[in-house]
Amino acid sequence: MAYNLLKGKKGIIFGALNEMSIAWQVAEKAHEEGGVFTLSNTPVALRLGTLEELAAKTNSTIIPADATSVEDIEKVFKESMEIFGGKIDFILHSIGMSPNVRKGKTYDDLDYNNFHKTLDISALSFHKIMQVARKLDAINDWGSVVALSYVAAQRTLYGYNDMADAKSLLESIARSFGYIYGRDKKIRVNTISQSPTRTTAGSGVKGIDTLIDFTERMSPLGNADAEDCANYCITLFSDLTKKVTMQNLFHDGGFSSMGMSMRAINQYNKSFEDCK
Numbered sequence: 001m002a003y004n005l006l007k008g009k010k011g012i013i014f015g016a017l018n019e020m021s022i023a024w025q026v027a028e029k030a031h032e033e034g035g036v037f038t039l040s041n042t043p044v045a046l047r048l049g050t051l052e053e054l055a056a057k058t059n060s061t062i063i064p065a066d067a068t069s070v071e072d073i074e075k076v077f078k079e080s081m082e083i084f085g086g087k088i089d090f091i092l093h094s095i096g097m098s099p100n101v102r103k104g105k106t107y108d109d110l111d112y113n114n115f116h117k118t119l120d121i122s123a124l125s126f127h128k129i130m131q132v133a134r135k136l137d138a139i140n141d142w143g144s145v146v147a148l149s150y151v152a153a154q155r156t157l158y159g160y161n162d163m164a165d166a167k168s169l170l171e172s173i174a175r176s177f178g179y180i181y182g183r184d185k186k187i188r189v190n191t192i193s194q195s196p197t198r199t200t201a202g203s204g205v206k207g208i209d210t211l212i213d214f215t216e217r218m219s220p221l222g223n224a225d226a227e228d229c230a231n232y233c234i235t236l237f238s239d240l241t242k243k244v245t246m247q248n249l250f251h252d253g254g255f256s257s258m259g260m261s262m263r264a265i266n267q268y269n270k271s272f273e274d275c276k
Ligand SMILES: NC(=O)c1ccc[n+]([C@@H]2O[C@H](COP(=O)([O-])OP(=O)(O)OC[C@H]3O[C@@H](n4cnc5c(N)ncnc54)[C@H](O)[C@@H]3O)[C@@H](O)[C@H]2O)c1
Pocket: 015, 016, 017, 018, 020, 021, 022, 023, 041, 042, 045, 065, 066, 067, 068, 093, 094, 095, 096, 097, 121, 148, 149, 150, 193, 194, 195, 196, 197, 198, 199, 200, 201, 202, 203
């Protein structure tokens, strides 16, 4: 059911690769809610993914960009404003990648060139997007900027590797830029800390299936899926959340507040029975 929450609003959605992507789900919901937007991803992702299908479905233009390149980001904003004939109201940063994780490098044997790339792609790109937007005065007053994070920013989760550092930085950038943008333009900046989700990036996380099972058992509401996450993003882009800023908002069925649940302890006990 749609509520026209984004009627009249214009946005940019970074990071939809295929139907599983969280950004894809956000784009579909934003379209349903009356928003218009451009879509951006890297030229490689455009070749490997199915973004054109989403663009056709949502009447959107694709603007290729590597989000580590300030020049590319400037192009995305300038072209988007040209298409809309005005400024932007909402932005989704749904970008993450660790070359160390991809290459199987462990946290105590990181390649530092790769580490720089992880931070640049997964965190600094968020700063670059906002710095470019601000210099171009590209976001309307009371606009909303959202990036996707993960609880590994606060807690250590086996195998999340240097992405944990990237997510900590991402959340810190949301606070630091949120202050500046809020003070000057009433623009809000938040991160959503999402449950583990089966996507292309998600399947790169070591032991993702076990992790998804564990968090499902630990969370009173169960894991949040990509569609749930999209719904939450829409509320943050809408005018219903105008005073929410500089927050890391857990969207994880309660996982981040749990220590041990009945379902998890039952499973743990079963593993002892198996050993008998
Ligand atoms: N899947 C999960 O379990 C999970 C949980 C919490 C947070 N997140 C976060 O959600 C976001 C979206 O990931 P997803 O799970 O939808 O996976 P996904 O693989 O569909 O999306 C990741 C996107 O990042 C893009 N990307 C990589 N390098 C880029 C670059 N240099 N410039 C521009 N784009 C680039 C990819 O092309 C891809 O579209 C990421 O920030 C991820 O860390 C995912």
